[in-house]
Amino acid sequence: MQITVNAQPHEIxxxxxxxxxxxxxxxSPAVATAVNGAFVARGKRAETPLAEGDRLEVLAPMQGG
Structure with missing residues (x-):
């Protein structure tokens, strides 16, 4: 299916x-996720379905100052 990941199209x-x-x-378990603009907690990812056209945002923590 075709989804958008961090503003880039992907086939999965x-x-x-x-x-x-x-x-x-x-x-890495240390990422934050959102599907179609709604935050998804790590514990809910296994039960969160994806559908054609969904928008997925994946954010990794950054270190530094």
């Missing part, structure tokens, strides 16, 4: 958020 085969993160290479 996964149908849940947690599986999509693995497929897309976001294996």
């Amino acid at each position: 085969t996964s149908n849940t958020l947690d599986a999509a993160l693995i497929e897309l290479g976001f294996a």
